Amino acid sequence: MKRLVAGLAALGMMATPAVAEKLASTVSSATVQITSSFDGAVLSLFGSIESSNPDTVAAGPYNVVVVVTGPLQDRVTRLKTNTWGIWTNTDQVTFKQFPSFYTVLASGKLDSIAAPGVIEAEKLMPIEQAEAASTDPNPFRAFEFGTELVRLMTAQGHFAVQENAVRFLTDTAYVAQVNLPSDVANGPFLAHTYVFKDKQVVAEHSDGFTVRKTGFENFVFVASRQQPLLYGLVCVVLALGTGWLAGVVFRR
């Protein structure tokens, strides 16, 4: 409902000046390959804001917000409490289909880019992702555990809100940079770009890219999941072989 209202508001804004914007955007690489020496990557997202009407010129000032979402996982946040002098996990909230990576990149302060309600309507902030993914019926618990989850993910470099990460090259062309940490999850990523004018969304565009392990790392990982018996046997043979070899080498 909120979303609809925001959309209608945006339509209203577009109707008056008779200029409709459209966005052309792309990612610097469609696949990020994780090799054994992978220690993170920086991706660039480029875009250009154009007028959909050839007779008019797109005129700003524009602001851009890019939301990069990683593959979804089920996660659990646990709380340790002290019972009889021992710290144990006593409470937990499960988050289903929660992003393993989530970064909001913006060309300025979010509250000066967007009108009140727009950010909430689009569920842009990490905490709103957590609240949406929570399986706990109690919204207060979802918020409390969700906040801690976002904090933990942020500390590991998987979540971020960067309000200076989108740079305008001209009035209508921008570049955004996203940092992928070294232990980034594998799978499909989505970069959703919002163009704001007069604090309302005037254009949107989605780009996808993929992160995947390659070479030996990928081979080992796939083997452990698809051929677990063979994987275990190889590990055992490796162990027995190493032990035997050490015995032979060091025997005088």
Place this chain on the structure above:
Amino acid sequence: MNLFFLIGIGGAVGFLSGLFGVGGGFLLTPLLIFSGVPSPVAVASVTGQVAAASTSGALSYYRRGGIDLHLALYLILASTIGAMAGVATFSLLRAIGQLDLFISVSYLVLLGFVGTLMMIEAVRTLIRRRSGVVVRDKLPSQHSWMHGLPMRIRFKRSRLYISVIPVLVIGVFIGWVGALLGIGGGFILVPALVYLLRVPANVVVGTSLLQVVAMMCVTTILQALTSQSVDILLAFCLMIGGTVGAQFGAAAGKYLRGDQLRALLALLVLGVAVRFGVTLVLAPANPFSMAVLTAAGAQ
């Protein structure tokens, strides 16, 4: 994780395991956990390293005829069942989020108990030696109540005619504990064989080593099948460091007396127990923690 760091701690633990004649799992698993490896991965990967570390020892005992194959077979069969139960318990505890707690408490209790016993024994020997009393190794000769149980079997190599029940019970327990905690269990198995079953000293270490190798191989495969948390690269780094370190440890061990070695080992065991106790009692830096349940589309 740094490759050289892993080979390094594998080597250091291997040195200690060679020095004291133990598998080293009870040191390596905690070290990995304390240096940030998730406990499921640490436990599952160390099993491979323990198998490697015990193989060369078991082989050299086998060449010398220091293994009771008959007894080892019974222990291995029982510990396989124990290991299956252990891996199942492992998965269950992991699912309900109590694996870390269980590992900490078990290490604290097990190592605290064994370490205290070893310490008392070692200190007593040291004091006696100082006061000039001639110390003879205790010869386990008298029969205990365990020898009265039914289903007796003759183990020729060990010159034993005992009930199979305590053998199987010990095997199942070692298998269960080993799979859960990522330890070979040699430091429990050797005393159990000596004091409970009265296995003679010339075959006890070799038999225990063979049992550890077999059990750790079974556990590695089971962990790979069920929890899928065996990290083969991590295990291989540890194996290389561990087996090389063990050779130097064994060489260094010749310069120390048996009772001194046992006192040092007791200190080490107690140290690890205390370290686990501290993590249980001290307030954590962050009471909240997170874990991945399933990785949707992980590839």
